[in-house]
Amino acid sequence: MQIDGNVIVCDSIDERGIGILKNAGLLVEYLPEISNQELITKVKDYDVIIVRSRTKITKEIIDNATNAKIIARVGVGLDNIDTVEAQKKNVEVINAGEASVNAVSELVLGLMFSLSRNIPIANNATKQGKWIKKDLIGIELKGKYLGIIGLGKIGRNVARLARGLRMNLIGYDVVPIDKSFAQEVSLITTDLKTLIESSDYITCHVPSTEQTKHLINKEMLSIMKKGSFLINTSRGEVIDEQALIDGLKNKKIGGAALDVYEIEPPTNKELLVLDNLICTPHIGAQTKEGQELASSVIAEKIIQKLLERQAESNQT
Known part of the structure; x- marks a missing residue:
């Protein structure tokens, strides 16, 4: 017709x-x-x-x-x-929204690998003629705890992919998490504070709302495990960027990877120059x-x- x-x-x-x-x-x-x-x-x-x-x-x-x-x-x-x-x-x-589920999920894993194995640093140094092999002791994902904030379509897909890497999964959402899904991936469901305190990696998958603005703030960053990693491919407003800068500068957390920012393109030079931060230009769905x-x-x-x-x- x-x-x-x-x-x-x-x-x-x-x-x-x-x-x-x-x-x-x-x-x-x-x-x-x-x-x-x-x-x-x-x-x-x-x-x-x-x-x-x-x-x-x-x-x-x-x-x-x-x-x-x-x-x-x-x-x-x-x-x-x-x-x-x-x-x-x-x-x-x-x-x-359903069309970008796999693309965003795979980017999350890519960022996790990049943080864990210092891939951007290794790439840049090698191209500059520096052989810094002994300085690049990485971390394996197997057996680590991945905290997933927001268990919508993307959050659930990330969980399934991460489970395939034999990671342990912790989940938090403001809405009830489907019990059959939690059982499928052996997901531990808990409150936000416990998730942040317990996770080696944290990935955010929530929309931009008044309730999620600066959901990850100074208080939440202060209770993250020392050496843990934060990934955000959802919306920039979810993370308080100034608080993140402080956390990265004082090495409270191991590193972070951002695909989204409070202002896009990002203009905060203090954030962008940090060597323990990986930045990508909102490419989550760009496949x-x-x-x-x-x-x-x-x-x-x-x-x-x-x-x-x-x-x-x-x-x-």
Whole structure:
């Protein structure tokens, strides 16, 4: 069935999703570099707005999106979309969170390996002609305790992968953790404080909310095991960066790896120069497979939602 409607794509997405939308009969305008100011003036012409993380869908944009039916995020989370205002205007907000589960999970493991075996330091030194083999005594993941904060799709997948490496798992979430899953991976469920005190590695998988802002703060960092590692691929606001700087400088913790930051791109030079910190530029979902899947998933969801609205309209 062909669908009528105009779609604007405001960020770079894989071409597969665009092809699916066009094949369904939708008119797609691809403007991956459009500014928010330009979008404000153009947005009235579209039924569907597609974004990733670059574009911020503000109240002003939604107010001007008089024909909008759907705002779609090609990724996890909705923190760059004013969902409250969208709901007021009867604009449905959807995402493709399931598409990046494996990509983000594998990055977490990559960061854990990099921290444990000093891979960035070894790489840089060797390329500079320095043979520092005797200084690079690493740590094995086998048998270590991995604390997972947030047991959603990504947190659960990280647990399964880590279990394959014969790590011990500790989990915390604000919602009840599925008992059958906990049994499957031998997950110890506990409170946040106990998780932080007990873990050799801690990985964060929670959304950005008022409750999770600076969830990892000075107090929590102070009770981490000496020499333990912290990984964050969720949202930058989850960790108090100034408190993290202090913890890394005084060697209270062994190291940290961040894929997300309180301000992106990060501007805190005091943070970026630390040699016991690994930084990546928000690449959690940046795999060929992940981007293809996210683009396809969101396109199919958009088509389904528009068909549902079309059917409702025909009945009335």
